[in-house]
Amino acid sequence: MARTIEVCLTPALLNLYAIEDSIVVVIDILRATSSITYGIDNGAEAIIPVANVEECLAYADKGFLLAAERNGEVVEGYDFGNSPFSYTKEKVGGKTVVLTTTNGTKAMHMARERAYQVVVGSFLNITALCDWLKTQDKNVLLLCAGWKDNFNLEDTLFAGAVVNVLRNDFKHSDDACVVAEDMYLMAKDDLRTYLHKSSHSHRLAALNIEEDVQFCLKLDVCKAIPVLRGDRLVALTL
């Protein structure tokens, strides 16, 4: 039977999908899964996603780097925030990072309860990710982390980009795949401009992180595919 690829537009809809035999790709483009991809690619030993600053604190005194932001500022006492530029070789190589991310963590924790495997996707590793998915004999669910359980533009655009790459290798028939792919095809020549339409874009402008956004939309900066093992994201061994 042909493998299927599906797009789940928000974690609130995940219960509608059978994922016991699926690889779930968690997508939180601005900025969690982009920073995670970049960090793992740069040799971080592991990245532990947590939902809030309080949970992050529980990992203090373990020798981990702690990453937490509030309103775009690094929380006092923490090592850095959520910018992908904090996840360089120099900063995270060989280290374990605890990363605070509400939407991404929720999506990963929900997915791991039932999925065959949970990996992390972003524009930064899209080709490596798609090449690997093609070699796996599994269905694929692209899980958009969204924004507070609702639909968002940037995660759906990335899902559409993956559907577009994998369209000949997987059966895809659900309506969310159709719209994600068509949105991506419409926007792909200038993703940044298209994202100016999004609500998150306004939030991000207020945070003054335009360079982060530009970076998160770059293609194929990384080869690594982060995979969830327990509560830790580590590099998938290819």
Add this chain to the structure above:
Amino acid sequence: MARTIEVCLTPALLNLYAIEDSIVVVIDILRATSSITYGIDNGAEAIIPVANVEECLAYADKGFLLAAERNGEVVEGYDFGNSPFSYTKEKVGGKTVVLTTTNGTKAMHMARERAYQVVVGSFLNITALCDWLKTQDKNVLLLCAGWKDNFNLEDTLFAGAVVNVLRNDFKHSDDACVVAEDMYLMAKDDLRTYLHKSSHSHRLAALNIEEDVQFCLKLDVCKAIPVLRGDRLVALTL
């Protein structure tokens, strides 16, 4: 303060929206809200949406017309099915119809618990609906009934058409509005062809109701706006 317009892509996400001061437009293009619009426009006294054939049966012996389908066939003993062509003046004028529709009923019942007002939209009454919404001093939520709690293409396309008409009269910033409108703009010159991409289209082809689909995509056949009063949809008095 400017009125807002928002798109809720499925009933499963309705709890994310504050609708206490909103007019909720329920959308189930193929075919519930199209048939309801046509029926009310053709003088039906009321249409009562119910979730399943069993619930429909509870209305037997009350002198109502009962509409129920299973697998595209009128259920034995019922007066007609869900085709809009059953909702003509001759058949429904002055009558009350009990209509079985899973997705549409669920959306309407969920909305009425909190919304200021619940009305029904379809391509058949889009201009009448939009003209009326412009005159109301209320926020608008376009609620796609979807398919089994998930996203579908046809309801989202209609939501996008409404956003496009109302874009200068309402503030719209949520990402679902953006994608619905862009999908609509991409597809509007040939909605039928675009819908061939949808999963529902395959289900519909199996039901052999191509004429119904064509009819449900017609613009402005009707002037009536069905409004929910208790469990009954009746014509809104303009």
